[in-house]
Amino acid sequence: MxxxxxxxxxxxxxxxxxxxxxxxxxxxxxxxxxxxxxxxxxxxxxxxxxxxxxxxxYWSTVPSRCERFVQDYMNGERYSSDSEVVAEDSLAFVKTVEIAGDGRDVWVFDIDETLLSNLPYYEVHGFGSETYNETSWDSWVNLAEAPALPASLSLYKELEQLGFKIFLLTGRDEYQRNVTEKNLLSAGYTNWERLILRGTSDEGKPAIVYKSEKRAELQDEGYRIHGSSGDQWSDLLGFAVAKRSFKLPNPMYYIA
CATH class of the missing domain: 1.20.5 (Single alpha-helices involved in coiled-coils or other helix-helix interfaces)
Structure with missing residues (x-):
C-alpha cells in the first residue's frame, strides 16, 4: 500500500x-x-x-511589420487629431494674412488625402502595403464616392468666407475631371476658382515638377499664393511655392 x-x-x-x-x-x-x-x-x-x-x-510600400500599425493609425483617433492640428495651424497663419480684396489672394489644395479621403479604397488594398495599381485606383476614382476629410472641409469653408480664391491642383488626369468635380461637390466642396488636372503635356513629369509649373503659371497670372495644403512633399516643395505650406499626414504612400 x-x-x-x-x-x-x-x-x-x-x-x-x-x-x-x-x-x-x-x-x-x-x-x-x-x-x-x-x-x-x-x-x-x-x-x-x-x-x-x-x-x-522615396519608398514604395509600407514595411510589412507596420501594416497593422498604419491600419490602426488611419482608422483611429490619431489620424483625425493630426489632421485637425494641421488645419488649426493653417488657420493660425491665415489670421496673419491681409486680404487685398482684388481677388488675387490664393490658397492651393491638393485633393487626394488632402480634401478627399480614400480610406474606403485603401481598406480593401492593404493601407499602402500593396503596390499601386492604376486600374483598381481609376475604378475607385470613377465611383466618385470618396468622403471629405472633416478638418480640411472646415478649413476650406473658412478660407472661402475670408475671401481667398481656392485653386485645386491634383495629380489626377484631365479625363477624370467630371468624376472629380462630382465627388468634390458631393463631399461638400464648392466655389473653387479652378480645378487643375494633368493634361497631355504633363505626362511623365514628376509631381514636384508638374505642380511647381502650375503654381508658377498662377503667379504669372498675378495671383499671390499665401498657403498650400497637401499630403505629399511633392505637393508643397519645388519652386513658386506658397508663403506657408502645410503637410497633412499620410503614411500609406509616397509620390515623388
Missing part, C-alpha cells in the same frame, strides 16, 4: 513539474509576442515620423 501511494505521489509530482514547465513556456511565449508587438509599434511610430518629415525619401 505504501509503495502504491509513493507511486501516486511521484506521478502527481511529475505532472506538477510538466504543468509548471508548460505554463512557464506559455508565459514566455505570450510575453515574447507582446514584446514583438511593442517593438513593432515603437519602430513603426518612428518610421511614420521619418516619413512625415521626408527623411525616409
Amino acid at each position: 505504501a509503495s502504491g501511494q509513493s507511486v501516486v505521489r511521484t506521478i502527481l509530482f511529475l505532472l506538477c513539474l510538466v504543468s509548471t514547465a508548460v505554463s512557464h513556456s506559455l508565459i514566455q511565449l505570450v510575453s515574447g509576442d507582446r514584446k514583438i508587438r511593442i517593438d513593432d509599434d515603437l519602430y513603426c511610430d518612428s518610421w511614420r515620423l521619418s516619413v512625415e518629415n521626408n527623411n525616409a525619401g
Whole structure:
C-alpha cells in the first residue's frame, strides 16, 4: 500500500513539474509576442515620423511589420487629431494674412488625402502595403464616392468666407475631371476658382515638377499664393511655392 501511494505521489509530482514547465513556456511565449508587438509599434511610430518629415525619401510600400500599425493609425483617433492640428495651424497663419480684396489672394489644395479621403479604397488594398495599381485606383476614382476629410472641409469653408480664391491642383488626369468635380461637390466642396488636372503635356513629369509649373503659371497670372495644403512633399516643395505650406499626414504612400 505504501509503495502504491509513493507511486501516486511521484506521478502527481511529475505532472506538477510538466504543468509548471508548460505554463512557464506559455508565459514566455505570450510575453515574447507582446514584446514583438511593442517593438513593432515603437519602430513603426518612428518610421511614420521619418516619413512625415521626408527623411525616409522615396519608398514604395509600407514595411510589412507596420501594416497593422498604419491600419490602426488611419482608422483611429490619431489620424483625425493630426489632421485637425494641421488645419488649426493653417488657420493660425491665415489670421496673419491681409486680404487685398482684388481677388488675387490664393490658397492651393491638393485633393487626394488632402480634401478627399480614400480610406474606403485603401481598406480593401492593404493601407499602402500593396503596390499601386492604376486600374483598381481609376475604378475607385470613377465611383466618385470618396468622403471629405472633416478638418480640411472646415478649413476650406473658412478660407472661402475670408475671401481667398481656392485653386485645386491634383495629380489626377484631365479625363477624370467630371468624376472629380462630382465627388468634390458631393463631399461638400464648392466655389473653387479652378480645378487643375494633368493634361497631355504633363505626362511623365514628376509631381514636384508638374505642380511647381502650375503654381508658377498662377503667379504669372498675378495671383499671390499665401498657403498650400497637401499630403505629399511633392505637393508643397519645388519652386513658386506658397508663403506657408502645410503637410497633412499620410503614411500609406509616397509620390515623388
